[in-house]
Amino acid sequence: MTTARHIVGLLKSHISGDEDHFLTIAMQMAAHEARQGHGKVAQELRELVDHAKRKKSAVKVVGSGPVPLAQPKGDLANLLTVRYSEVRLSSVVLPDETEARLRRTLLEQTQQNNLRVHGLVPRRKILLIGQPGSGKTMTAAALAGELHLPLFTIVLDGLISKFMGDTAGKLRLVFEAMKNTRGVYLFDEFDAIGSRRSSQNDVGEIRRVLNSFLQFLEQDDSESLVVAATNHPELLDPALFRRFDDVIEYGLPDENLLDRLLRARLAPFNTPNVAWRKAVTAAAGLSYAEAGRAADEAAKSAILNGGLKITTASLIAAIRERQESQQQV
Secondary structure: OOOHHHHHHHHHHHHHOOHHHHHHHHHHHHHHHHHOOOHHHHHHHHHHHHHHHHHHHHHHHHOOOOOOOOOOOHHHHHOEEEEEOOOOHHHOOOOHHHHHHHHHHHHHHHOHHHHHHOOOOOOOEEEEEEOOOOOHHHHHHHHHHHHOOEEEEEOHHHHOOOOOOHHHHHHHHHHHHHHHOOOEEEEOOOHHHHEOOOOOOOOHHHHHHHHHHHHHHHHOOOOOEEEEEEOOHHHEOHHHHOOOOEEEEEOOOOHHHHHHHHHHHOOOOEOOOOOHHHHHHHOOOOOHHHHHHHHHHHHHHHHHOOOOEOOHHHHHHHHHHHHHHHHHO
8 A cells, every 4th residue: 555655745746846856756655565576556657657758758859848837717817917027137138246146046046945854944035126127027027937837927917906805815825835836926017016105096905905915925835936126116005024034125227237238139140341349339328128128129120131140330320229219208
């Protein structure tokens, strides 16, 4: 008879979505059955495990990334979107201090068992503040990619309800999902639910939502990483800042960062004759996202003109187009 320990292990690995551990325990069960003289059962278990591994390998070859272990179902399907990210922190151009703080979070996440043994809790609640296009959402994707965890994005349209009391109940579902399925949970445009309770436009429902969020965040002891991002930190209730382990501010890239971004984005192309200093000067004031779009436009222009050569003129023209577009917003 299979031991209760194996059954508990199977259930835990299934709930956490750890398929590799699930199959390992199944092989342990096969070995146990063989030792008990149940050769037929042991052989059947081994064949099932082998079949599962072959199927998993075949799917990985066809697909473009890890296979999602759990899709949001039921009410959660309208509250969360999920994907696996291939973004890595090295592909996000950030100030050294910001990158160091994010890598510290990653290190604490990967070493969380070691920290917990000593009674310490790893960083897992991060607030990102800064202008649009400064890299906040991409940072969340990079954290998920580095940790090989699914990136769950909270759908605000589904979360914020016109019916009194519904939103707090939906928030509870999201925090329960954090406990049941480890991942990176992104609350983008966070000011929509974290606005000051003293705001002149405040209504009772918004106060209840914020109070519920504060309570859920305070009580949350899951192993998931919570990332909140906002373009308007001035709208956030002061009580929120104390609930996060790290508050990281994002600004516009300086000349050094613009230079790194443009060079990295155009690295696959022929750029020996590009006057980088002129391009960087022209790009002053652009966000990370807008500078990246300008580089992409210059790259597309080169390809459509039958080559891979980037010229200073084409790059600066693309940058000026983004500058004009940004001024119209």
